[in-house]
Amino acid sequence: MDKPADHPDIPQPKVGILVVNLGTPDAPTTQAVKRYLKQFLSDRRVVEIPPLIWQPILRGIILNTRPQKSAKAYAKVWTGDGSPLASFTIAQSKSLGRRMQAVADVRHAMRYGNPSVPDQLAAMKAAGCNKILIAPLYPQYSGATTGTVLDEAYAALTRMRWHPAIRTLPPYHDDPAYITALKMSVEASLAQLDFTPDALVISFHGMPERTLHLGDPYHCHCQKTARLLSEAMGRELVVSFQSRFGRAKWLEPATDATLMQLARDGRKKVAIFAPGFSVDCLETLEELAIQGHEQFEEAGGTHFAYLPCLNDSDIGMDMLETLIRREVSGWV
Numbered sequence: 001m002d003k004p005a006d007h008p009d010i011p012q013p014k015v016g017i018l019v020v021n022l023g024t025p026d027a028p029t030t031q032a033v034k035r036y037l038k039q040f041l042s043d044r045r046v047v048e049i050p051p052l053i054w055q056p057i058l059r060g061i062i063l064n065t066r067p068q069k070s071a072k073a074y075a076k077v078w079t080g081d082g083s084p085l086a087s088f089t090i091a092q093s094k095s096l097g098r099r100m101q102a103v104a105d106v107r108h109a110m111r112y113g114n115p116s117v118p119d120q121l122a123a124m125k126a127a128g129c130n131k132i133l134i135a136p137l138y139p140q141y142s143g144a145t146t147g148t149v150l151d152e153a154y155a156a157l158t159r160m161r162w163h164p165a166i167r168t169l170p171p172y173h174d175d176p177a178y179i180t181a182l183k184m185s186v187e188a189s190l191a192q193l194d195f196t197p198d199a200l201v202i203s204f205h206g207m208p209e210r211t212l213h214l215g216d217p218y219h220c221h222c223q224k225t226a227r228l229l230s231e232a233m234g235r236e237l238v239v240s241f242q243s244r245f246g247r248a249k250w251l252e253p254a255t256d257a258t259l260m261q262l263a264r265d266g267r268k269k270v271a272i273f274a275p276g277f278s279v280d281c282l283e284t285l286e287e288l289a290i291q292g293h294e295q296f297e298e299a300g301g302t303h304f305a306y307l308p309c310l311n312d313s314d315i316g317m318d319m320l321e322t323l324i325r326r327e328v329s330g331w332v
């Protein structure tokens with residue numbers, strides 16, 4: 001008698017892997033950035049101000065001023081393949097697809113913009129995936145990043161009659177595979193420099209400080225990543241938080257202030273990296289590598305290096321494959 005798995009009428013389990021990142025504008029233009037920021041900054045997980053107060057500020061002030069300024073910043077880092085965040089995320093998804101082609105259908109989605117999480121879940125379902133791993137590519141958990149990706153996925157599932165089985169990739173801020181990949185990548189980048197840094201700065205995207213007091217683990221996850229990496233590398237790392245937005249108090253110390261203070265303290269050779277971003281993007285390539293460099297030199301610094309994110313490097317992809325294979329084990 002046939003075993004059920006061999007029976008031609010019984011569908012074989014097909015595993016889907018959906019890697020998800022933040023999203024980015026379609027073009028470095030005021031209009032495209034405005035569309036993107038409207039969706040992004042209307043997410044109540046990102047701006048936790050009641051909509052009756054926040055929406056008039058967003059629509060009346062922010063969306064009439066910030067898109068033009070941000071579009072200029074995007075234009076400085078835009079490439080022939082589009083936004084760095086999009087092109088690196090696509091490269092990661094393709095690389096993972098090649099590595100796992102025997103066992104899974106790998107796709108990518110963006111929380112804001114396209115391809116959207118609901119569209120990609122529907123496409124995977126239509127392609128026969130009945131077991132799906134949702135993998136938000138944020139090492140450190142926050143409600144504003146991992147949380148909102150999962151909200152979006154679960155909301156899409158509520159509209160499906162026949163759910164696929166779902167697993168989610170947990171935060172990996174303290175995973176030995178992630179810490180080892182960062183150590184290898186940072187040390188390889190440092191070995192390429194033509195100077196020895198007096199300080200190594202580890203910069204994470206900021207959040208309103210209030211989120212820490214409300215129980216968001218993001219700040220603790222960032223601090224733990226920094227501590228574990230510092231221990232693994234056997235050297236001091238200066239922790240800071242970048243990209244402040246709005247008037248509320250954000251996590252401190254701020255990266256710009258930290259860079260300027262280092263220069264004033266006589267630590268004039270600095271290398272900086274941002275391991276909370278799984279790929280390079282506006283916040284790393286423009287805010288750190290361009291603006292941070294200028295701020296550091298204006299404060300008297302002499303040597304500055306920005307060290308790249310893991311992106312789709314072999315080191316980074318080996319790490320992601322390890323984490324993802326672990327989550328789908330038993331399925332494949």
Ligand SMILES: C=CC1=C(C)c2cc3[nH]c(cc4nc(cc5[nH]c(cc1n2)c(C)c5CCC(=O)O)C(CCC(=O)O)=C4C)c(C)c3C=C
Nearest residue numbers: 022023024025046070085142144205207245276281282283
């Ligand atoms: C990696 C984690 C991120 C956290 C945490 C985060 C929180 C957060 N961000 C904003 C506002 C903006 N962020 C912007 C860009 C941006 N943010 C992240 C990641 C995190 N944000 C990335 C990867 C990017 C780059 C996107 C790209 O296209 O390359 C922007 C847009 C750019 C700009 O106008 O400055 C805004 C605005 C808030 C309010 C927030 C708090 C929870």
Ligand SMILES: [Fe+2]
Nearest residue numbers: 205206243283
């Ligand atoms: Fe952000």
Ligand SMILES: [Fe+2]
Nearest residue numbers: 243282283287
């Ligand atoms: Fe920024």
